[in-house]
Amino acid sequence: MGEAVGKRGSLKRPSPPRAAEAIVALLLPPACREEVLGDFHERYVSPAQYVCDAIRTVPLVILSRIRRTADPQILLMHAFALYVSFAGAAWFADRAFLDSERGLLCLAIPVVMVMFGILLEDAYAKPGPRAALGLARGPAAGIGLALFVEILFRIDQSPFAIPFRIVLDACGMGLLLCSTIRLLFPPLANQLQGARVPADLLKRSGGVVPPGAILILKSIAALVAIALCGTWLSDLSGLPPPRVISILMLSGLFLLIGYQVSKRGT
Amino acid sequence: VLQEPSYNGGYSETVTNCLLDGDLNLSYDVGQMTKADSLGQFEQLVLTAILALKEDAYGVSVHSKVQELARPKDVSLGAVYVTLDRLEDKGLVASWLSDPTPERGGRAKRCYRMEALGERALEESAVTAKRVWDTIAQVWGKEWAKEWGKQWGKEAR
Numbered sequence: 172m173g174e175a176v177g178k179r180g181s182l183k184r185p186s187p188p189r190a191a192e193a194i195v196a197l198l199l200p201p202a203c204r205e206e207v208l209g210d211f212h213e214r215y216v217s218p219a220q221y222v223c224d225a226i227r228t229v230p231l232v233i234l235s236r237i238r239r240t241a242d243p244q245i246l247l248m249h250a251f252a253l254y255v256s257f258a259g260a261a262w263f264a265d266r267a268f269l270d271s272e273r274g275l276l277c278l279a280i281p282v283v284m285v286m287f288g289i290l291l292e293d294a295y296a297k298p299g300p301r302a303a304l305g306l307a308r309g310p311a312a313g314i315g316l317a318l319f320v321e322i323l324f325r326i327d328q329s330p331f332a333i334p335f336r337i338v339l340d341a342c343g344m345g346l347l348l349c350s351t352i353r354l355l356f357p358p359l360a361n362q363l364q365g366a367r368v369p370a371d372l373l374k375r376s377g378g379v380v381p382p383g384a385i386l387i388l389k390s391i392a393a394l395v396a397i398a399l400c401g402t403w404l405s406d407l408s409g410l411p412p413p414r415v416i417s418i419l420m421l422s423g424l425f426l427l428i429g430y431q432v433s434k435r436g437t
Numbered sequence: 438v439l440q441e442p443s444y445n446g447g448y449s450e451t452v453t454n455c456l457l458d459g460d461l462n463l464s465y466d467v468g469q470m471t472k473a474d475s476l477g478q479f480e481q482l483v484l485t486a487i488l489a490l491k492e493d494a495y496g497v498s499v500h501s502k503v504q505e506l507a508r509p510k511d512v513s514l515g516a517v518y519v520t521l522d523r524l525e526d527k528g529l530v531a532s533w534l535s536d537p538t539p540e541r542g543g544r545a546k547r548c549y550r551m552e553a554l555g556e557r558a559l560e561e562s563a564v565t566a567k568r569v570w571d572t573i574a575q576v577w578g579k580e581w582a583k584e585w586g587k588q589w590g591k592e593a594r
Contacts (some may be wrong), residue, residue, distance in 0.1 A: 186542055203518075205534065209544030210496040210514065224514060231515030235522045 187212060187221045195225045200236040202298045207232055233294065240293040245356050249289060249310075251392055252348035253282040253341075258399070260340035261333075268334055277331050281317035281338065285345060288313025293358045303354060310349035314342045397423060476562050482506050483520045484559045487530060487549050495535070495546040496521075521549060529555030
């Protein structure tokens with residue numbers, strides 16, 4: 172019906188070129204495509220003005236959508252899981268690469284690419300619940316992007332290229348971990364939207380995630396981080412790993428107690 | 438059902454149960470609700486535009502009104518969208534899609550309406566602006582205030 176109404180209206184008013192409208196529609200996230208395209212159509216004066224409007228508006232609309240669909244806590248969990256996957260794969264497949272001057276930096280590049288893929292996939296997902304398999308699409312798209320960048324690095328013989336064995340192992344592990352995180356903590360666009368409930372409250376409610384889950388996952392992440400740091404520090408200092416790890420854990424515990432005491436004091 | 442928070446300086450009295458779905462019952466009290474945050478200047482402009490436009494507040498009309506309020510500064514449509522999204526996330530405005538219209542190529546409008554929290558935030562901003570104006574007028578004198586009043590009157594006409 173809408174299209175019929177539009178066709179009738181287009182006889183009276185000038186309408187934007189179809190090609191330009193199709194390109195803008197492709198760039199806009201589906202959640203806000205309808206109203207933004209309608210606003211552009213209503214403001215249309217000339218093709219140049221339309222293009223100018225689109226150039227000035229579309230990037231901001233995309234950024235706003237990313238801000239609305241991204242949850243920093245969950246993104247941090249993804250980043251941690253991915254970096255552990257890449258570092259773990261490098262540890263087992265080619266430890267010399269991990270010890271090299273740029274090793275840790277090189278591992279961060281595909282992690283950033285996968286994160287970018289996840290962010291974009293969430294922003295461009297149609298609003299509403301998605302199937303469980305659909306949740307793996309974000310990490311899969313991100314991993315595709317990371318593989319593409321690594322292939323470009325290899326063609327260019329860049330010093331930032333990672334051995335392909337590490338990339339493949341890490342991508343497999345990363346896909347598994349990220350998909351699991353997304354199943355446990357569905358993206359914000361996937362959660363139930365209540366009428367007249369501010370999005371901020373939905374964010375705070377954590378959707379369908381049990382209230383203690385984030386605390387448990389944070390604790391596990393902290394323990395894994397301490398274990399990794401402890402192993403690395405014991406390599407550097409020559410002290411046995413259990414001793415370094417227990418020192419780190421005790422320091423962390425004291426810091427946590429100090430923080431809680433100061434928080435209650437204020 | 439979102440009850441109006443009490444305005445006696447506290448937010449703790451009203452308790453609301455929000456039933457989102459059959460098996461998910463979110464309950465929160467207004468103490469946990471986002472307080473009426475202090476608004477940025479652009480947010481004030483957008484909220485004022487929504488207030489002035491009443492039932493006809495949507496992307497293009499809000500942008501025109503904001504442009505009018507912010508003159509001589511230029512305002513981009515993208516900045517208005519970003520601010521509308523942010524205000525909606527904060528619970529200061531609510532939005533819905535209207536019916537498609539011919540002048541929009543058969544596409545729907547996203548209309549906006551001010552929420553109680555938004556009204557309170559705008560009230561607070563207006564009171565603060567009034568205090569700023571009074572203080573400046575007190576320091577720079579009544580003559581200056583009259584001069585500015587005249588200039589604003591001309592601009593409004």
